[in-house]
Amino acid sequence: MEVKIEYVNSADLSDLAVRRHSKVPEKYRPKNYLDKFDATTLWYDVIEDGSTLYIICPKLNNLDKEIKQGIFRADGVIVKVKKIIQLRRTDIILINLENPSSSLSFISPKINVTSNISHSQNDFLSGRNCLFFINKNNNLNWIRDNVLWHIKHHGLQSLVILENQSDAYNNNDIVKALKGTGLESLVVLNLPFSYGGKAVRPYRHRESYLQSSSFNILKLRFLKEAGAVLNCDIDELVLPSDKTIFEEAKSSRAGYLRFKGRMTYQDVDQDNEILHKYGFHVLENEPLCPEKWCLVPNGKMKNQFWSSHSVLGLLWESYYTDKKRSFLHFWHVSSSWKEDRAASVDGLLEDHKLRSLLDDTYGV
Numbered sequence: 001m002e003v004k005i006e007y008v009n010s011a012d013l014s015d016l017a018v019r020r021h022s023k024v025p026e027k028y029r030p031k032n033y034l035d036k037f038d039a040t041t042l043w044y045d046v047i048e049d050g051s052t053l054y055i056i057c058p059k060l061n062n063l064d065k066e067i068k069q070g071i072f073r074a075d076g077v078i079v080k081v082k083k084i085i086q087l088r089r090t091d092i093i094l095i096n097l098e099n100p101s102s103s104l105s106f107i108s109p110k111i112n113v114t115s116n117i118s119h120s121q122n123d124f125l126s127g128r129n130c131l132f133f134i135n136k137n138n139n140l141n142w143i144r145d146n147v148l149w150h151i152k153h154h155g156l157q158s159l160v161i162l163e164n165q166s167d168a169y170n171n172n173d174i175v176k177a178l179k180g181t182g183l184e185s186l187v188v189l190n191l192p193f194s195y196g197g198k199a200v201r202p203y204r205h206r207e208s209y210l211q212s213s214s215f216n217i218l219k220l221r222f223l224k225e226a227g228a229v230l231n232c233d234i235d236e237l238v239l240p241s242d243k244t245i246f247e248e249a250k251s252s253r254a255g256y257l258r259f260k261g262r263m264t265y266q267d268v269d270q271d272n273e274i275l276h277k278y279g280f281h282v283l284e285n286e287p288l289c290p291e292k293w294c295l296v297p298n299g300k301m302k303n304q305f306w307s308s309h310s311v312l313g314l315l316w317e318s319y320y321t322d323k324k325r326s327f328l329h330f331w332h333v334s335s336s337w338k339e340d341r342a343a344s345v346d347g348l349l350e351d352h353k354l355r356s357l358l359d360d361t362y363g364v
Helices: 061-069 140-154 171-178 209-221 245-251 352-362
Strands: 002-007 041-043 045-049 052-057 071-074 077-079 081-086 091-096 103-107 112-116 129-135 158-163 185-190 228-231 236-238 256-264 289-295 327-330
Touching (some): 002 171, 041 052, 045 209, 052 209, 061 081, 129 140, 129 209, 140 171, 140 236, 140 352, 158 171, 158 209, 185 209, 228 245, 245 256, 245 289
Parallel strands (some): 129 158, 129 228, 158 185, 256 327
Antiparallel strands (some): 045 052, 052 091, 071 103, 081 091, 228 289, 236 327, 256 289
16 A cells, blocks of 8 residues: 655744634634634645645635735745635635745735645546545544445545544554555545634534635645545445446546435444444434535546535536435444534434445444
């Protein structure tokens, strides 16, 4: 298994007086919301790809005034902002670059920061079937079992882990856990940032900037030339079908498809260990889970940016939803970092067909 342990090149405002302000009205902020809000990261990463620099930022909010008043320099040479792409949970600054550069600085009336520049490494995963997900302290067995499933049922070749400050283990432990799975290549990208707090609806995830931002770092740095890319979390497994999910995406008209999932549960009062293989219980008449997606990154969607449940900027998203495909969302396979998912659930029914499929994959 080929392995890359990678880091971002970020810029932080902690030593300066200026801060990013939350746009969530105070009455919608739970207690300690601002403790998780990222007020100090100016950009997560800056990526050189050909003649363009992509600066991936949390939403700039009030900091956009500083950007408009300031000056960027690449290796000391003034460079101009081409445009700022404003997305729901991330802003991306595009800069035209005449020469290859190794550092980027920004100076405005209140800001003076410098970082190195990351360079695209899209050749490493070129042509491969890739899965990515964000991770913080998830059980290493869950990560391994997710990979084993997608290798067996979908021909997964490569994995990218967005590693968000786990303190239960380190990068080397992740690598060791995945050895022997049949995975061909692994990228671990370390993200030393706050994920963001959860506000009250309708602002629930409005300022959880890291997830969408990191997805687009992957798109630009590692996954532009991949064969196909699957967005699926550690607690989610794509059900098998006649075609693998990667084959389905490649053969689709747009090179992109979305698909809904269903929740499954474990009888935690009976089982001693939380694992995917025990999540073969369901609830009657439960709504489907929001969509996940798979796409060909250098296909028709190559200019679209990525988000949790879709690519951004599409009209008629339902047109791209494949109703024949589905995934399983394992409620109890969770560290409960967003909400408590450890407790037992009443009214569970055993899905015998699903139990057989899980047994076939992981053993009885």
